[in-house]
Amino acid sequence: GQQVQQSPASLVLQEGENAELQCNFSTSLNSMQWFYQRPGGSLVSLFYNPSGTKHSGRLTSTTVIKERRSSLHISSSQTTDSGTYLCALELGDSNYQLIWGSGTKLIIKP
């Protein structure tokens, strides 16, 4: 089965609301990396998070290895946050292989 399951597939929010994106994994990991991608754009790294919680402005990433999950929280969303968010699991028995989530398409309405 799929080693990384990302949810939700899509999310529509009003500006100012908070967003919670989730990735569940079924294999050992070195780390979870979160990316942001605009339509037609490249991938922008948001977090490299092997465990625990990391913050960057309005973004928070939490990886809990025992529960096999990693989350991305966006507080006070803005229309410019719209795009696709991807998680990528770096396999525990590999030092380079990334297993990609299917992505969350986030739309923030004004």
Added chain:
Amino acid sequence: DAGVTQTPRHEVAEKGQTIILKCEPVSGHNDLFWYRQTKIQGLELLSYFRSKSLMEDGGAFKDRFKAEMLNSSFSTLKIQPTEPKDSAVYLCASRDWGGSYEQYFGPGTRLTVL
């Protein structure tokens, strides 16, 4: 600091042509990756270099895809001969192995094969 750069940004090729895509990693990074992204398959790893040595050659992509890294600041991906199913966005990424381990991506090359 300059990020990962890729050229060209767009490429249109006829079926059967040879095309070469170029990538310059972040200065000082010792790992370099080539990926292909399509809506159906998502992101697929094509090649992986560590300190210019090819560590992963992409298995199913071996026959028509060849990545090279002649020096630490430049890599190429050759597709020969191109087929319409190769139409995709080709992304190059680099990272500092032993440092932050985070992969940084270039803007990509959008390839259309007619």
